[in-house]
Amino acid sequence: xxxxxxxxKTFDVPxxxxxxxxxxxxxxxxxVGPSGTGKSVLLKTTLGLITPDRGDVRIDGESVFFGGxxxxxxxxxxxxxxxxNAALFDSMTVYENVAQGIGEEELxxxxxxxxxHRVADAxxxxxxxxxxxxxxxxSELSGGMRKRVGLARAFxxxxxxxxYDEPVTGLDPVNSALVHRxxxxxxxxxxxxxxxxTHDVEGAxxxxxxxxxxxxxxxxxxxxxxxxxxxxxxLVRSFLDRSAAMASAETLEIH
Ligand SMILES: Nc1ncnc2c1ncn2[C@@H]1O[C@H](COP(=O)(O)OP(=O)(O)OP(=O)(O)O)[C@@H](O)[C@H]1O
Ligand SMILES: [Mg+2]
Numbered sequence: 461x462x463x464x465x466x467x468x469k470t471f472d473v474p475x476x477x478x479x480x481x482x483x484x485x486x487x488x489x490x491x492v493g494p495s496g497t498g499k500s501v502l503l504k505t506t507l508g509l510i511t512p513d514r515g516d517v518r519i520d521g522e523s524v525f526f527g528g529x530x531x532x533x534x535x536x537x538x539x540x541x542x543x544x545n546a547a548l549f550d551s552m553t554v555y556e557n558v559a560q561g562i563g564e565e566e567l568x569x570x571x572x573x574x575x576x577h578r579v580a581d582a583x584x585x586x587x588x589x590x591x592x593x594x595x596x597x598x599s600e601l602s603g604g605m606r607k608r609v610g611l612a613r614a615f616x617x618x619x620x621x622x623x624y625d626e627p628v629t630g631l632d633p634v635n636s637a638l639v640h641r642x643x644x645x646x647x648x649x650x651x652x653x654x655x656x657x658t659h660d661v662e663g664a665x666x667x668x669x670x671x672x673x674x675x676x677x678x679x680x681x682x683x684x685x686x687x688x689x690x691x692x693x694x695l696v697r698s699f700l701d702r703s704a705a706m707a708s709a710e711t712l713e714i715h
Contacts, residue, residue, distance in 0.1 A: 461485050462621060462653065467505060467515035475501055476512065477677030485520075488647055488654040490664035492699070493674035499657040500544055502674065503623050506655070507539055508532055519621065537563055540619035544626045544657075546610035548598040554609050555594040558582055561613035582612035587638050604631045611639065615646060622646065624656040628663060636660070640667050661703040665689065673699055 467479040475498040483489045491499050504510040505517050508524045517524040519539070522531045540561065548557045558579045559567070567575065580590035586608035598606050607630060614622055624643065628636040640663055646652045658664050664671055665685040673681040673696055681688070681696050688696060 461518075461520055462506060462655065463518040464502065464505070465516050465518065467502065467512045467517070469498070469501055469505070469510065469512045474677055479515070479674070479677070479679055481672055481679050481682065483653060483655055485653050486647065486651045487669040488643060488656065488667055490656040490658055490668040490671045491674055492658060492661055492664055492671055492703075494699070494702075495659075497674050498677060499674055500625055503541075503625055503655065503657050506623055507536055507541060537565070537617075538620045540614035540617060540622040542610050542614045542622070542624045542627055544629075546598075546603075546606040548606060548609060548613075550598055552597075553594065554583070554588075554596050554598070554601070555579055557598065557609060558613045558616050561616040563617050566617070578616055579612075582616040583609075585615070585642060586612045587635065588612070604635055607631060608635065608639075611642070618650065619652065620650070621653045621655070624654065624658070626658055627656060628658065628660050636663065643667055659703075659706075661700065662707065675699065 462483040464479050464481045467476050469476040479502055491502065493499055501510055505512055506524065511525060516526060519535050522535060524532065524535060549560070559575055562570070562575065562578060570578070579594070583590045583593060588605065588608055593601065593605065593609070598609070601609065611627065627639050627643070631639060643654055643656065644667055647654060656664065656668065665688065668685060670682060670684055671688050672679050675695060681691065681693055683691065691697070
């Protein structure tokens with residue numbers, strides 16, 4: 461279980477103004493909301509990558525900000541993170557980048573063959589041919605391929621909790637569908653808890669157990685996809701209308 465408790469964060473201006481949200485074990489919860497509203501900032505607090513001015517995150521009851529370094533290390537071991545911009549190491553091959561996701565301690569206990577097997581398996585899961593991409597540098601890949609390498613790195617460590625920041629942005633429809641299926645599969649097979657930050661509201665409605673709308677620094681609505689679609693809450697309605705308009709504008713651009 462992941463609990464965000466009264467998270468406040470101000471940079472130049474207040475971004476998060478008291479975010480409280482509980483994500484249950486095994487569920488897929490998507491966080492949607494306008495651009496620049498603090499979705500990535502909120503996701504980064506989960507691993508202590510950004511420290512809030514006030515509030516805390518608890519993972520299975522352990523405090524990210526007050527639990528000390530040992531607790532934080534344990535938390536980081538069980539949480540996988542798919543960064544918005546893939547965040548690969550430019551000077552490392554795809555193989556080395558993905559292997560990073562296994563985590564130091566486990567890496568020591570595995571043979572080279574086992575590591576190679578895990579990396580290849582992770583790449584295949586995201587529809588990349590290990591033989592083709594393993595020796596390449598990130599700069600030799602397309603944006604969509606880099607994104608999928610980032611995904612492979614996040615789940616090669618078999619995390620119990622996976623955080624996805626815009627996992628399908630920039631992917632073509634085939635690979636978007638693939639990533640959505642992958643998120644669902646990890647949920648089913650590993651009982652993983654997934655927190656997905658996304659612009660793709662239709663995709664989120666399709667794969668999530670619940671959605672949360674972040675707007676103006678707070679969670680304005682949390683509910684199942686059905687509750688989201690059916691609510692007459694004006695904030696949700698206006699957000700859904702704007703998202704639909706943006707999605708159709710994007711489709712027009714592509715065709
Ligand atoms: N490290 C930082 N230092 C200063 N300001 C920051 C930092 N990180 C984020 N911000 C600011 O916080 C606000 C929220 O940023 P964030 O990246 O969380 O938005 P977002 O909801 O993820 O947007 P998008 O949908 O475009 O990805 C923005 O105004 C951003 O400029
Ligand atoms: Mg973001």
